[in-house]
Amino acid sequence: MDEGMDEGMDEGQRLTTREAAERLGVKPETVYAYVSRGQLTSRRDPRGRGSTFDAEQVDALARRGGREPSAGGDALPRIRTGITLIETDRYYFRGVDATELARRFRYEEIAEWLWTGTLREGIGFDAPEALLVAARRAIGALPAHSGSTDRLRVAAIAAAVADPLRFDLSRDAVLTTARALIPTLVDALPVVEEPSRGTGRPVDRVDRVDRDGDDDGSLARRLWSRLTARPAGEPGVRALDMALSLLIDHDLAASTLAVRVAASARAHPYAVVSAGLGALEGPLHGSASGLAHRMLTEVLERGSAAAVVADHLRAGRPVPGLGHRLYPGRDPRAEALFTVLREVPGAGPVLTAAREVEATTARHAPLHANVDLALAVLSVTAGMPAEAGETVFAVARTAGWIAHALEEYGEQPLRLRPNGQYNGPRPPGDLPGAGRL
Incomplete structure (x- = not known):
C-alpha cells in the first residue's frame, strides 16, 4: 500500500x-x-x-538540480575519464574491482596503477629532503590549534615553493612530483608521542620506525604514527592501508572536479592538489567521518545507539555515516573496510556500535553504512582524534587527484570554462550614486 x-x-x-x-x-x-x-x-x-x-x-x-546529474552537469562538457567506474554497488579502478585491488595490494602500488596502468609490486614512496624540510618548517609556524588537514594544505604549498621544477608538466615530471609529494605530506606531519614519553601532544620529528620494531616503510605505517600514539600493530596498519586504498578515487567528486579545473588551466601538480584540499575544507565533502566519530564515541559512552539516533532525529539532524547517493544499496568501500577492521584488537565494541546505529536508523529510513562510518570505526578504535578520517581521506585522495590531473593535462587547455547564465537586471542600468553632487 x-x-x-x-x-x-x-x-x-x-x-x-x-x-x-x-x-x-x-x-x-x-x-x-x-x-x-x-x-x-x-x-x-x-x-x-x-x-x-x-x-x-x-x-x-x-x-537546484537535486536529481542525480550526468557527468559534469549541464554547465560543463562531459568529462572523459578512464580512472574510476561506478556501477550499482561496485566500483572499479581502470576496469578492475577496486575492493579486490585494496585487498591484494598496498596504497602505493594502487596509486601507480592509477597513474600508469602498470602495477609495480613493492614500490615505496620517499620524501625528498628539500621538500620535507620546507614543509616541516611551514607546519612548525602554524598555531598550536591547527589540525592535520590545515597542516596538509600548508605542506603542499611549502613543498611547491621548494621545487623549482614544479612547472614542468611533462608526464614523467608529474609522476616524479606525485611520488615525492604524497610522502612529503605524510612525513611532514608531527608524530604523536606516547603518553609515557611526553605530554601526548604532537611533536615535530620524523619517526619511520614502528614502535613494534617492524618497519616496512609503507605510507600507512608512517601515517599511523601521525594520527595516534598507540602501537601500530599489523592489523591496524593493514586497516589503515585498506582505507587509503579504497579512498584513492571516486569519480568526479567535488574536490576532483576542482582539481581538473585547476589542471585545465595548467596549474602545476602542487597547485592542483591544493585545489583539491581547498574543496575538502567545506563541511559537505571529506569531513563526514568526524561527525560519525563523535557519534560512535557517544554511543559507546551512553551504551545505546537508539538514544543517540533519536537525539539526531529529534534535532532534525541527519545520522552521520549512512547512505550514499551513488550506492542505492551498500557502499562497497564500507563493507571492505569493516571486514579488515574485525581483525583489529579492540574494534569489536566499536563495530557493534556502528552496526546498531545502522540497524536503528533502518527503522526510519532504508540507509546503509557508508565509508565515513567505517573510517570512524577505525579512528575510534585506534584512539585517533575525530579529524583523523578527514586526514586519511585527504592523503588517500591525493593520488587520485594526480591521476585526474594527468588526464586533464592531455586535454585542450581551459576547456572547463562554462558560460554563466546571467539572471541580474537587464542593461542599461543607472550608474550607482548618479544624481549626487
Whole structure:
C-alpha cells in the first residue's frame, strides 16, 4: 500500500516518499540519501505509514538540480575519464574491482596503477629532503590549534615553493612530483608521542620506525604514527592501508572536479592538489567521518545507539555515516573496510556500535553504512582524534587527484570554462550614486 498524506496537513503541503521521488526524478532510496546528507528533512507520518516531506523544500532541491546529474552537469562538457567506474554497488579502478585491488595490494602500488596502468609490486614512496624540510618548517609556524588537514594544505604549498621544477608538466615530471609529494605530506606531519614519553601532544620529528620494531616503510605505517600514539600493530596498519586504498578515487567528486579545473588551466601538480584540499575544507565533502566519530564515541559512552539516533532525529539532524547517493544499496568501500577492521584488537565494541546505529536508523529510513562510518570505526578504535578520517581521506585522495590531473593535462587547455547564465537586471542600468553632487 502506498504511503498516505497526513490528514491534518493542508493538501499539497506534505509529500510521501513516492511523491517526493517523482518530483525529484530519483528512486525512493535516493530521497532518503538526501535526508542523510541534510538536503531534505523528513517527518514521520503520525499514522505510521512512513515519512513525509515538505513540498516547497523538495521543489527547491529539484530546482537546484537535486536529481542525480550526468557527468559534469549541464554547465560543463562531459568529462572523459578512464580512472574510476561506478556501477550499482561496485566500483572499479581502470576496469578492475577496486575492493579486490585494496585487498591484494598496498596504497602505493594502487596509486601507480592509477597513474600508469602498470602495477609495480613493492614500490615505496620517499620524501625528498628539500621538500620535507620546507614543509616541516611551514607546519612548525602554524598555531598550536591547527589540525592535520590545515597542516596538509600548508605542506603542499611549502613543498611547491621548494621545487623549482614544479612547472614542468611533462608526464614523467608529474609522476616524479606525485611520488615525492604524497610522502612529503605524510612525513611532514608531527608524530604523536606516547603518553609515557611526553605530554601526548604532537611533536615535530620524523619517526619511520614502528614502535613494534617492524618497519616496512609503507605510507600507512608512517601515517599511523601521525594520527595516534598507540602501537601500530599489523592489523591496524593493514586497516589503515585498506582505507587509503579504497579512498584513492571516486569519480568526479567535488574536490576532483576542482582539481581538473585547476589542471585545465595548467596549474602545476602542487597547485592542483591544493585545489583539491581547498574543496575538502567545506563541511559537505571529506569531513563526514568526524561527525560519525563523535557519534560512535557517544554511543559507546551512553551504551545505546537508539538514544543517540533519536537525539539526531529529534534535532532534525541527519545520522552521520549512512547512505550514499551513488550506492542505492551498500557502499562497497564500507563493507571492505569493516571486514579488515574485525581483525583489529579492540574494534569489536566499536563495530557493534556502528552496526546498531545502522540497524536503528533502518527503522526510519532504508540507509546503509557508508565509508565515513567505517573510517570512524577505525579512528575510534585506534584512539585517533575525530579529524583523523578527514586526514586519511585527504592523503588517500591525493593520488587520485594526480591521476585526474594527468588526464586533464592531455586535454585542450581551459576547456572547463562554462558560460554563466546571467539572471541580474537587464542593461542599461543607472550608474550607482548618479544624481549626487
